[in-house]
Amino acid sequence: MDLMELIRTRKSVRTFDGNAVSEEDRKKLTEYIRTIDNPYGIPVKFVMLGAKKHGLSSPVIQGEHIYIIGKVPKAEHCAEAFGYSFEKMVLYAWSLGIGTTWIGGTMKRELFEQEAELKDGEIMPCVTPIGYPAKKRSIKEIGMRTAIKADKRRKGEELFFENDFSTPLHTDDDIIQNALEAVRLAPSAVNKQPWRIVKCGNDFHFYEKKTIGDSGSAWYVQKVDLGIAICHFMDIAGGTLSVAKPDIASDKGMEYIATVTL
Numbered sequence: 265m266d267l268m269e270l271i272r273t274r275k276s277v278r279t280f281d282g283n284a285v286s287e288e289d290r291k292k293l294t295e296y297i298r299t300i301d302n303p304y305g306i307p308v309k310f311v312m313l314g315a316k317k318h319g320l321s322s323p324v325i326q327g328e329h330i331y332i333i334g335k336v337p338k339a340e341h342c343a344e345a346f347g348y349s350f351e352k353m354v355l356y357a358w359s360l361g362i363g364t365t366w367i368g369g370t371m372k373r374e375l376f377e378q379e380a381e382l383k384d385g386e387i388m389p390c391v392t393p394i395g396y397p398a399k400k401r402s403i404k405e406i407g408m409r410t411a412i413k414a415d416k417r418r419k420g421e422e423l424f425f426e427n428d429f430s431t432p433l434h435t436d437d438d439i440i441q442n443a444l445e446a447v448r449l450a451p452s453a454v455n456k457q458p459w460r461i462v463k464c465g466n467d468f469h470f471y472e473k474k475t476i477g478d479s480g481s482a483w484y485v486q487k488v489d490l491g492i493a494i495c496h497f498m499d500i501a502g503g504t505l506s507v508a509k510p511d512i513a514s515d516k517g518m519e520y521i522a523t524v525t526l
Contacts (some may be wrong), residue, residue: 265364267288267355267446267499267500268442268445268446268500269382269387270355270358270359271450271496272449272450273353273358273359273444275353275363275391275414276364276365276366276381276409276414276451277363277364277365277395277397278324278325278326278365278393278401278403278404278405278408279325279326279327279339279394279397279398279400279401279405280325280326280327280328280363280395280396280397280398281327281395281397281398281399282326282327282395282398282519283329283396284329284330284341284395284417285329285362285394285395285396286328287364289358289360289361290312290330290395292360293356293357293360293362293394294312295351296353296356297310297314298351300349301349301395302345302348302349302352302491302495303339303348303494303498303504303505304345304348305345306336306337306339306341306342306345306346306348306504307336307337308334308335308345308349308350309334309335309336310332310333310334310335310337310353311332311333311334311380311381312330312331312332312333313327313330313331313332313333313379313380314330315323315328315329315330315331315393316329318331318379318380319375319379320369320371320375320376320522321371321372322367322393323370324367324370324373324404324405324408325365325367325393326398326404326405327395327397328393328394328395330362330394330408331376331391331392331393331394332348332353332391332392332393332421332461333379333380333388334346334349334385334388334389334390334391335380335382335386335387335388336386336387336389337385337386338385338386339498341483341507341508341522342387343389343485343486343487343488343490343491344487344488344491344494344521344522345490345491346390346484346489346491346496347389347487347490347491347493347494347513348481348491348492348494348495348496349491350366350389350390350392350488350492351450351451351490351491351492351495351496352495352499353430354366354392355477355491355499357394361396362394362395362396363394363395363410364389364390364392364393364394364395365393366392366451366453367390367391367393368389368390368453368485368488371383371391373448376388376391377475379492385407389484389488390487390488395455409522411466412454412456416455416456417449418448418457419434420432420444420445420448421433423447423448423457423459423460423461424444424446424447424460424461424463425460425461425463426462426463426464426524427463427512427515428462428512429460429462429512429515429518430500430512432524433463434515435478439501440501440526442500442501443458443496443497443500443501444461444497444509446496446497446499446500447459447493447496447497448505449459449487449496450492450496451489451492452486453476453486453488453489454484454490456475456476456486456489457489458472458473458474458475458476458486458489458490459471459472459473459489459490459493460472460473460518461497462510462512463508463512464510466514466525466526467510467523467524467525468497468503468523468524468525468526469520469522469523470493470494470497470520470521470522470523470524471513471514471518471519471522472473472486472487472489472490472518472519473518474486474518474519475517475519476522487521490521490522494522494524497524498524501524501526502526503520503525503526504524504525505523505524505526506516506521506522506523506525507522508523510523
C-alpha cells in the first residue's frame with residue numbers, strides 16, 4: 265500500500281478485536297519509531313505501555329491492550345513537531361494493519377502522565393491505543409463519528425489559496441494535487457480541519473484557523489493538527505520547512521505556522 269493509499273484508507277479506530285498485537289508487528293513498530301524525526305528537530309519520545317498492567321483506559325475505547333504515549337519538550341513549535349512525528353507513527357502502524365486514534369481528552373490524563381514518567385518541562389499532547397480493528401464498530405464509536413462528521417472534509421477551495429486568502433488555488437501539478445489532498449484528508453481534533461495554505465510561487469504557507477479557544481492545554485491542540493498536515497504535505501511533495509511569516513493579510517483568527525518550500 266503506497267502512502268496516498270494509507271492516508272486515504274486510515275480511519276480512527278476506537279473498537280478493537282481484543283487480540284494482542286503480534287510480537288512481530290510490535291517489533292516492527294518499535295524499530296520504526298526509533299527512526300522518526302521531524303523538520304523542527306524537536307525530539308518526540310514514544311512510550312508503549314500495557315493497558316491492563318498500567319491501569320490505562322479510555323471510556324471511548326474498547327478491546328485495546330496497549331497504549332502509545334507521546335512526550336515532547338515544551339518549547340516553541342513543540343506541538344507541530346509532535347503532530348508531525350506522531351502521525352508518522354500512526355501511518356506506519358496502519359501499514360501493518362494496526363489501528364490507532366488520537367486521544368487528547370477522554371482519558372485520566374494524570375494517570376497517563378504518571379505511567380509515562382512525564383518530566384518537568386515535557387508535555388503529553390496525545391496518546392493512542394493500538395490494536396487490530398474489530399469487524400464492527402461499537403455503538404458508542406458510531407455515535408462519536410456521526411457527531412463530528414468524521415468522514416466529511418471541507419472542499420479544497422475552502423482550504424487552499426494562491427497569493428492571498430481570497431483566491432482559491434488551482435494547479436495541474438500531480439504531486440502538488442496529491443499533497444494538498446493528503447492535507448485535506450488529515451485527521452484533526454473533532455474534525456475541525458484548522459489548516460489553511462497560501463501558495464506564493466514555490467512557497468506553501470501554512471496557517472492555523474483557530475476554532476478552539478486558547479485556554480488551558482487548548483493552545484497546542486490545533487497546532488498538533490497543523491503538524492499532521494505538514495507531515496502529510498512533506499511526505500508527498502518533499503520540500504524544506506522554515507518559519508518566516510510572509511506579508512499576507514489575514515483575519516484575526518488566522519495564525520501563521522510555517523512555510524514549506526518546494
